[in-house]
Amino acid sequence: MTVKQALNIVKLKKMKAEGVPLSMLTAYDYPSAALAEEAGVDVILVGDSLGNVVLGYNSTLPVTIDDMVYHTRSVARGAEHTFIVADMPFMTYHGSIDVTLGHVRRLIQEGHAHAVKMEGGLEICPAVSAIVSAGVPVLGHIGLTPQSVNTIGGYRVQGKDPEDAVRLMREAKALEQAGAFGIVLELVTEEVAEAISRELSIPTIGIGAGRYCDGQVLVFHDILKYTSSYREKRFVKTYADVGGVIKDAIGQYVQDVKQRAFPEERHVFGADEEVLHTLYGAAGKGAR
Template sequence: MADKQALNIVKMKKMKADGIPLTMITAYDYPSARLAEEAGIDIILVGDSLGNVVLGYDTTLPVTLDDMVYHTRSVVRGAHNTFIVADMPFMTYHGSIDESLRGVRRLMQEGRAHAVKVEGGVEICETVKQIVSAGVPVLGHIGLTPQSVNTIGGYRIQGKDPADAQRLMDEAKALEAAGAFAVVLELVTEEVAEAISRAISIPTIGIGAGRYTDGQVLVYHDVLRYASPYREKRFVKTYADIGTQIREGITQYVQEVKQRAFPDESHIFKADETVLESLYGTASKGAK
């Protein structure tokens, strides 16, 4: 979309006030980002989910800051007119504020991101304040936080009892007070996600959080079923099955090469007779 203009955090807040849902998708490289921008996506998240869907890890924990800078830079090159958020990877924002800001600086200066995302609630709010004070927009992330999966007992739905619901509400309000421009709610019960969305002035972006958040985010590879084997997820809707198309396309390529059906006459380049004469002495000797 050549005439597309990137959103900013002021426009996002107005979209919440006007009841216009935000659309977000992950992307990890130039072609994915370019296609997402051409499709009209509002926000691209360069998620540390790249560890699972691109780098082949079982969790997001091994993803490094170097990984995030590299992939963010690739995404930015593909989507010049889209607001791009980069994940702060595991343990890069829980130490000193100086260490956290060094990571933020790399994602903004080297990766060219427009904002960073951090997982957690009250315990990281002071860091969020410091990052925002340095002039960097911050997207919060509560509910199921993959970087903390080992301490929250696995991939469990959040907000299923009153105490947990109150915890999530308190975390969302604390992130808003700390200056976050929006907050992702992951695997949160629909009722709690709706209550949080009504209680705070910044946009909520849901993933497995029901119908009443201010926006939705999904992983690129889930939207397009771009994986093998693909693991079904209840909160995901598949819009295209490119994984099967890719496998079938490569299978056909392999078969045609084995059968010498590719390349055929339409894929080759002919030399004139003078070239053949220089190689074989006469054109007739080179003819097969």
């Protein structure tokens, strides 16, 4: 079997130039990463969305750098031949450059990521430049930026008026100039996302940003309905109801245990007569 070759930022930019769409999926642990790699995903994002879908928070804000390092390292073990991007969590890249680079170092050296992702526009460009200069690829992220949800008024579609469209275009160009190898566009109107994608030489990866980005990203748990109570999202296409299957299977297990239908004889290990004699004496097995 041919071993899959991981992409890199040069190949990613070449895919954009050749019009080859990029597939990106989040993953947060070893088994999800291994399955994503086996399925042929181009890029795995270890998103701080793990706060919502794995850790049970109601936003990404409580996610720490320790959380991200731990989960990134798990993903890296499961997807050794896939390009892995790790999110920089809330407030880990808004202080001094030295502190920012320290967090980046952990994601690369301890987490084994190939690149980091950062939310924001003009205000983070100096940090992007410094990180790229240090030798680490950076994926930008504009539009709806969940880490800023409290300042942008909730989970709203971006680029719905001329001023906002101009702002997004300006931010995208600034991130490209700062050295970002690509940009995630989240919850951006399709027309604005298309215009940005045409203007940039680096790939755009959309989530809720329409059909004309250079690639798409979705959350592992969304495409599989891997949750106890799934909330439908307009921009998500679900491909399986894994959550329902898991819940039904666990329910059947509970029922089997209650009814003593599990374990069956085929699930147990028997002892020889010498062991039985030691335990029960001459009565042997029949004493039980």
